[in-house]
Amino acid sequence: MKRLNYLLIALLFTLPTSLFANEGMWFLMHIERLNHRDMQKMGLQLTPEEIYSINNQSLKDAIVQFGGGCTASIISSNGLVLTNHHCGYNVIAELSTAEQNHLKNGFWAQSLDQELKPQSLSVRFFVRMDDVSERILSKVNDAMTEKEREAAINKEIAKIQGENNGGGKYTVSVRSFYQGNEYYYFVYEDYTDVRLVGTPPESIGKYGGDTDNWEWPRHTGDFSLFRVYGDANGQPAQYSPSNVPLKAKYHLPVNINGVKENDFAMILGYPGRTNRWMPAEGIEQNVKYAYPAWVEGSKLSMDVMKKYMDEDESVNLMYASQYAGIANYWKNRQGMIDALTKHGTAATKRKIEEKFNKWANKSKNKATYGDVISTINNYYSLTNEKAQHDNYLLALLRSSMFAVLPYRIGSGLENYVSSNEAKRKELGPRLSAFINNAYTDYHLPLEKEILAEQLKLYSSKSNYELPELINEIASKEDINAYVEAMFNLSMFSSKERVAAFLDYPDADLLANDPLYKLSSALLTKYREEPEALQQPLNDYQRSFRLLVKGLRASEISRIEYPDANSTLRLSYGKVRALPKDARNDAAINNYTTFKGVINKYKPNDHEFDLPKDMLEFFEKKDYGRYANEKGQLSVNFLTDNDITGGNSGSPVLNGKGELIGLAFDGNIEAMAGDVIFDKDLQRTINVDIRYVLWLIDNYSDARNIVDELTIVAE
Incomplete structure (x- = not known):
C-alpha cells in the first residue's frame, strides 16, 4: 500500500501541465x-x-x-x-x-x-512583442541600489522605444515581468477616432x-x-x-x-x-489593513453620491460612471477580504516560503537568498499602518473632485503668476482651456458633502501621522461648516473665479487659498516617501525580485507565467x-x-x-x-x-x-x-x-x- 502511495505521489509530480x-x-x-x-x-x-x-x-x-x-x-x-x-x-x-x-x-x-x-x-492595436531581458539586465549589477538599477534600466528602455516606434507611428512599451527578472517590449498602434x-x-x-x-x-x-x-x-x-x-x-x-x-x-x-507572486505578509497586509480601509472609504463615497443621484437625473448622469467604478472595486475588495480569509491564502503562501527559506539557506544559495524572507517580512511589519492610511487617503482622492483639482490647476497658476507678460500670454489660453474642461459635469452640493465626509473618515481612522492642516480641520467642532467656509473663500469653488484669476494674478491669493492649501497637503502626503522607509524599501524591492527568481529556479513554485x-x-x-x-x-x-x-x-x-x-x-x-x-x-x-x-x-x-x-x-x-x-x-x-x-x-x-x-x- 505504501509503495502504491509513493507511485501516486511520483505520478502527480510528473503529470503534464494540461491538468492545470x-x-x-x-x-x-x-x-x-x-x-x-x-x-x-x-x-x-x-x-x-x-x-x-x-x-x-x-x-x-x-x-x-x-x-x-x-x-x-x-x-x-x-x-x-x-x-x-x-x-x-x-x-x-x-x-x-x-x-x-x-x-x-x-x-x-x-x-x-x-x-x-x-x-x-x-483603441490600441497590438503589433508585435519581443524579449529584451538579456539586453536590459546586462546594464545592471548587484552593487547598484534599486534606484540606480531603475535609472540604468530606464535609460536602456528609452533607447529600445526609440528604435521601435517607427518614427513616431507606434507606441512602444517596455515592461518588467517576474518582478524585474525579465523584460519585453510591446509595439502598439493607437486610433483615437472611435464612435x-x-x-x-x-x-x-x-x-x-x-x-x-x-x-x-x-x-x-x-x-x-x-x-x-x-x-x-x-x-x-x-x-x-x-x-x-x-x-x-x-x-x-x-x-x-x-x-x-x-x-x-x-x-x-x-x-x-x-x-x-505576492509574499504572505503582503497578503496579510491587504486583508487586515489596506482593503478594509478601501472598502470603508468607498462605501462612504457611494452613500453620498447615491443620495444626490437619486434626486436628480442630470446628477445621476454626471456621476453614473464614477459611482459604478467605485462600487465595482468596493465589492471586489470586500470579496477579496472574505475569500483570502476563508481560504487561508496567507498561510498557504507561508508554507511555500518556508520551503523556499530552507532552500535559500543551503550553503550554495545562502549568500544570494538567505535573508530574502526576513527582509520582506520586516518591510511589511514597518508599513502595515501606512498601508491603511494610504487607502483611506486614496478613497478621498478618488472620490472628491476638489481634493485633487485645486492642486492640478494651482500648480499651473503658480507658473503663470511667476512668469513675465509675454510668457503669460503663451500660458493663458492653455490654462483657460484646462479650466473650462475641468469644471464640467459636477454637482457642487455633492462635492462639498463628499469632501467633508471623507475628511472626517481620513482624519479619524488613518492612525498615522497626518498633515498639520488635516489635524487642524479635524479639531473643528463642525467639519461640514468648515468645508463650506473653505468653498466660500476659495477661488477654486467655481470656474468663473479661477478664470478671473488669469486676469488678476496674485501670488499671495493663490498661496493662501484654502482649497489649494488642502489639495496640496493631501497630494504631498500621498506622494510622501518617508526617510525611515527608504532603506527598507530598497531592500524589499531587491528581496522580492530575488524571491521570484529563487522560486522559479528552485521550482518550489508551480507558477509558470x-x-x-x-x-x-x-x-x-x-x-x-x-x-x-x-x-x-x-x-x-x-x-x-x-x-x-x-x-x-x-x-x-x-x-x-x-x-x-x-x-x-x-x-x-x-x-x-x-x-x-x-x-x-x-x-x-x-x-x-x-x-x-x-x-x-x-x-x-x-x-x-x-x-x-x-x-x-x-x-x-x-x-x-x-x-x-x-x-x-x-x-x-x-x-x-x-x-x-x-x-x-x-x-x-x-x-x-x-x-x-x-x-x-x-
Whole structure:
C-alpha cells in the first residue's frame, strides 16, 4: 500500500501541465513553446501562427485595448468593435442628456452618419512583442541600489522605444515581468477616432446592478458597440467628418451554434493586474489593513453620491460612471477580504516560503537568498499602518473632485503668476482651456458633502501621522461648516473665479487659498516617501525580485507565467458548470436563460427593472435562429478561464477562433483569484453571443449591424 502511495505521489509530480491548463495568462509569442499541445488536446484547431503572427493576419489583429482599461474585439471588416456595456459606460453617459438619455433608453445608429463621437476615446492595436531581458539586465549589477538599477534600466528602455516606434507611428512599451527578472517590449498602434454605434438600455446592459455584481447566476446583457475610424489611407487620425471606417486587418467570425459543457474556450485580452507572486505578509497586509480601509472609504463615497443621484437625473448622469467604478472595486475588495480569509491564502503562501527559506539557506544559495524572507517580512511589519492610511487617503482622492483639482490647476497658476507678460500670454489660453474642461459635469452640493465626509473618515481612522492642516480641520467642532467656509473663500469653488484669476494674478491669493492649501497637503502626503522607509524599501524591492527568481529556479513554485500587467494575454479552459443552484432555471448550471431574466424582474427597482417590451418579447418567445437546442434564449454562460480586471470585454472564442461570447465578470467565490488560482472555484462569467445578437437584431431592430457580421451557423 505504501509503495502504491509513493507511485501516486511520483505520478502527480510528473503529470503534464494540461491538468492545470485553465490556470495562467500567457504571452502569445510563447504559445507554441508552452501551451499549444495542451490546447490542442482540449479542442483548439488553430496553429500558433493563426493566433499570433507578425507578418500575416492573425487573431491578435482583432483584439484591442479599449479606452485604456478594458478589452474589445473587431467583429466586422468595417472596424466594428464589441466590448462590455460597463466598459463603454462613461462614454455612453457623456453622450447622454436628460432629453436624449442613451444610457437609460439605449441607442442604435441606423447609418454611419448617426454614430456618435465622444470627446475622448481610443483603441490600441497590438503589433508585435519581443524579449529584451538579456539586453536590459546586462546594464545592471548587484552593487547598484534599486534606484540606480531603475535609472540604468530606464535609460536602456528609452533607447529600445526609440528604435521601435517607427518614427513616431507606434507606441512602444517596455515592461518588467517576474518582478524585474525579465523584460519585453510591446509595439502598439493607437486610433483615437472611435464612435458609439449601439448600446442596449442600462436596465439590460447593467441588469442586476451591484446586487448581482460578482455573482452567479447572472442575467446581464453587458455589451456595447463602437466603430474605429481612420483617414482615407486607414491610418490613425484625429476626428474629422471625412474620416472613414477602418478596414480591419482581421475580424472575428461570430458562431451562433452555442456552447455545451466541456467545450474549449479561449480568451484573449488585456488583464490588468494579478499578484500571484505576492509574499504572505503582503497578503496579510491587504486583508487586515489596506482593503478594509478601501472598502470603508468607498462605501462612504457611494452613500453620498447615491443620495444626490437619486434626486436628480442630470446628477445621476454626471456621476453614473464614477459611482459604478467605485462600487465595482468596493465589492471586489470586500470579496477579496472574505475569500483570502476563508481560504487561508496567507498561510498557504507561508508554507511555500518556508520551503523556499530552507532552500535559500543551503550553503550554495545562502549568500544570494538567505535573508530574502526576513527582509520582506520586516518591510511589511514597518508599513502595515501606512498601508491603511494610504487607502483611506486614496478613497478621498478618488472620490472628491476638489481634493485633487485645486492642486492640478494651482500648480499651473503658480507658473503663470511667476512668469513675465509675454510668457503669460503663451500660458493663458492653455490654462483657460484646462479650466473650462475641468469644471464640467459636477454637482457642487455633492462635492462639498463628499469632501467633508471623507475628511472626517481620513482624519479619524488613518492612525498615522497626518498633515498639520488635516489635524487642524479635524479639531473643528463642525467639519461640514468648515468645508463650506473653505468653498466660500476659495477661488477654486467655481470656474468663473479661477478664470478671473488669469486676469488678476496674485501670488499671495493663490498661496493662501484654502482649497489649494488642502489639495496640496493631501497630494504631498500621498506622494510622501518617508526617510525611515527608504532603506527598507530598497531592500524589499531587491528581496522580492530575488524571491521570484529563487522560486522559479528552485521550482518550489508551480507558477509558470508572469503576473498580469495590462499586456495582451491568452487564457484557455472550457465551459464548466458550477454545482446545481436552485436560483437558476437552466438544465445545467453553466448557463442562464431569458426566463431567468424575467424571474428577477422587479418593476421600478433600479437594479432589476426592465423595459416593458422585454416582457412582451418573453411572452412571444420568438428567439429565431438565436434559440438554443431547447428553444430557450441563453443569456450568460460560465467558463473556467483565468482572467482579471482589464479582461472585461474580452472575446470568448471556440477552438476555431470564432466568437461565442464576451467576458464581463467573475464569481465571488474565487475572488482570491488575483492572488492564488483556485482550479475548482474559478469561473469567468460571459455574455452569450446569441443574446447579444438577439438584442441587436430582434429586440432593437438594428439589422444593419448584424448584416456587417460574418456569422457561422452550422
